[in-house]
Amino acid sequence: MFWLKTRIIEGEGSLKALSKEVRGYERVLILSSSSMKRHGFLSEAEDYVREAGAEVFSITGLPAEPSVETVEELLPKLREEFQPDLLVALGGGSVIDTAKALKVFYDAPELNFEEIAFIDRFSKPKPVPKLKTPLIAIPSTSGAGSEVSAASVLKKGDAKYNIVSPEIAPEVAILDPRLPRTMPREVARNSGLDVLVHGIEAYTTKAANPFSDAMAIKAIKTVYKWLPLSVKGDEEARAKVHYAATMAGIAFLNARLGLAHAMSHKAAWIGPHGLLNAIFIPYVMEFNAERSEYARKRYAEIARELGFKTTKDLIEVVRELNEMLGVPRLRDLVDEETFMAKLDEMAEKAYRDGLIAFNPVEPKPEEIRELYLKAFHGE
Template sequence: MKKVAFQTDIYYGKNALDYLKTVSAKRIFIVVDPFLKETEILEKIEGYLSEGDNVWRLFTDVVPDPPIENVAAGVEAMKDFEPDFVIAIGGGSAMDAAKAMKDIARKVYSIDQLPLLAIPTTSGTGSEVTSYSVITDQNKGVKYPLTADSLIPETTILDVELVKTVPKPIVADTGMDALTHAVEAYVAKNANDFSDAMAEKAIRLLFDYLPKSYQNEQDEEAKEKVHHASTLAGFAFNTAGLGINHSIAHASGARFHVPHGRLNAILLPHVIAFNAGIHQNHHQYITPAAERYAMLARLLNLPAANHASGVRSLIKEIEKLRKKLDIAANLKEYQLEYNDEIEREIAEASLNDSCTNMNPVKPAPQDITAILKKIR
């Protein structure tokens, strides 16, 4: 017997933030990206909360790739304030930090209920509906994906007004992160009919609307469709799992501090080739994952006379999308310190990452280093 559960209530559409008017008489701990603290977004949210006789405290010391120390500081602030409600506002770092803070505080201080409301201001992480939170050990240079159902936000607000002015590079990076979530979920070991449906819809929306969202800040329909696709992809990978694309991105990101979505975008064609088996010589050792990738190619109306050609069509289409988003094909522009020893360390961290468990093909250390060499 298996179980699929979607535990988050989603409010979306025009004036979705109006849901905040229903929150009343709460002590609210708000975790917010620091760049939002002087913006109209936060002012609007606080205005709604003030109507409900709420009191709140802001935690704005969120940093990218939230380190353990940052989460610990938030837990201490929660202990001092004693909230009964948590709101996370921002991108993936704010979401991950708030989820970890809330879960640790609830367990350490024996709090029975501490609901979390997520309000994403970027379109990519899917963290607003998932049981994952990624935190970083800066001393070791390692990212740790935490996984627990208690990390899933009870409520999410998807309001397109909050993503209309996101800078273009972030639109590109987060959008490709969402695409990677959906593609990895589609071939993951725990993929099923329910995750497939959400992954397929997310993939179609992203190929159709992400370039439009990137090119035109005023295209509200494209912004909204990409925002919804991110959440759909979140549901998909939360049900099915991810794979080594994210494992390598976690390990590389902790070491090099390259944006997570950008790493995913650079890695994705190479990971697809590895999982499908077409990285081999002309004898074409094709893996079962190749059939799944070919199904995605057909979904996008790409040439797919057989599994191998379908995989290659999908890879080419991803590379074309990446080019439209002005994302490079490798890491050369970052001028990183990158040698064989570092590759081995990243490979080891990737293999130990929990996302690797759901990859459709079990990788060896040399498989990871081969992929890393391709993106140098």
Template sequence: MFWLKTRIVEGRNALENLKKEAKNHERVLILASNSMKKHGFLSKAEDYVREAGAEVFSITGLPAEPSVEVIEEFLPKVREFEPDLLVALGGGSVIDTTKALKVFYDAPGLDFEEIAFMDRFSRPKPVPKLKTKLIAIPSTSGAGSEVSAASVLKKGGIKYNIVTPEIAPEVAILDPRLPMTMPREVARNSGLDVLVHGIEAYTTRVANDFSDAMAIKAIKTVFAFIERSLEGDEKAREKMHYASTMAGIAFLNARLGLCHAMSHKAAWIGPHGLLNAIFLPYVIEFNAERSEYARKRYDEIARELNLKDWRELLQAIKELNERTGVPKLGELVDERTFMEKLEEMAEKAYHDGLIAFNPVEPTVEEIEKLYLEAYKGE
């Protein structure tokens, strides 16, 4: 099955489309990143909503990582305003936070532990029908949250997922002016996240021809444009912005794998996209050495990039990481702290729901070994 709930509006000045989308709504709540406020895009969005004849209320100052605590903090403000339209203006964290707020605003009796995927063996309760429309306007190019049916929230330093079609945004507005505000490091981390999304979506057990098309296009775009994007090239930033959404559509349908499971459980170490970039080469080698299916799929990606096989793909990814300044894992965390948490991380990664879609099911010991290899840079 291939599924996409979200209507996508793209192009320069696409933010203005908010005027049309806000019509026939009375109260519009905008959750925005500080960056969008700083660069004037929040005030533009507020003006468009007012021009549509609706009342607008904005919340800024959201933390970098969405969490259950953040939802509990902002939910009373949302309930007090009683919006009939939610707008997420910012990066993946802002969009994920808005999705979660939608769940608990529309269905106030729900409990997080009951509806979240704590691990792949959990059976969460289904989220009921939600009524409030959600528009996602991403300002970064990596998460793909503007089209996905998942919200990733932290609790106790570990990331968990709420997964339901009910939180997939009704509309995604892709305005390439917004990602021009990203600092180089954010553009790198999010851009490499797009690459991992594409590669993992292409190689899962449930990938299909339609998700493959989106995944391959995203992968090729990253290799072609990420380095120019990091230099601030406007066209390259635009291409990377659209690639992020394409990769999001790919993993919405084909899911993700071991690399994401590992980064989710190592979230305390550093940014998600950066961790994905660090772990990817180790995961590719692990999968390829143990699965004919994985080798075949990696070989297909390689040929799309005019490379010979999965080994050349692996080398190309390592070289891209090096050229873009991706650090070694050992540069992000001291050895003592890492070793203290190693066993726990491996155990929790093994229980992550995405392991079920990886072409190879690893053991806890194999995941622990992969973490160690990545730490030592072997």
């Protein structure tokens, strides 16, 4: 099965489509990252909303990581002060994920986070009921794919949980390439590598289908060709990678993701998500290819699309891209003592991650532990 709930508006200056999209609504709440305020895109968006005749409220300066605590803090404002009939998320994946979670608890105040969150693949959360407040997502970074996905990743305490429901997939995504051109070099690199891993993992899961494959391959080829230029700030390259991020989002919305993501979710305390994915993916590909003919076949197909031949070639190409872009080793990000102290817990939690069910191979906790160690030592 293949589905996509989100209508996608793309192109240079497409932020102005907001004035048409908000027509007919009365009270619009924009959740924005600080960088979008700083670069003037928030005030531009506010102007479009006013132009359409709606009242606009804005919340900026959200924390870098979406959390249940942030959502609980903001909810009274939504319910008592703003009472919006439309939500707009303007920023990176974390802003969009926060807006999705706010939508759930704003529309369904009787819900309890623990009831609907996926704590691990062995938990059975309650389904999210029908929600009424529409959400428009306007991504400013090119990686998470949250503008089309049906998931919101939230931290509670030290752990990350997922809310997964078609109800939280945005109704509209606006992809204006002017926004990601403001990304610092490192953010462009890390988020672009996240797109590559989304494409590779979505193409090789047990749930992949011909339609998700088309999106995944296009995203992989685009990132492989354009990411080095995007990191240097090339304007055309930034636009290409921005669209590729959404294509990869559509791919994993349908085909899901695999072991590299499960590992990076549980190692989130070490560094940025996209960077961790880039570090883990070559080790995960080797692991899958050694144990699964299906994985070997799929990796070889990706290799041929990029002009190479074998699974081995693809793993080498991914390693070379990491090197070219200056991706550090895991041991450059965390000291050995701290890492070793958390290793067993990470491996156990990664084993319980919901995405393991979609990986071409089901790993044992001790095999995941071994992969973390290999990545740490750069073997």
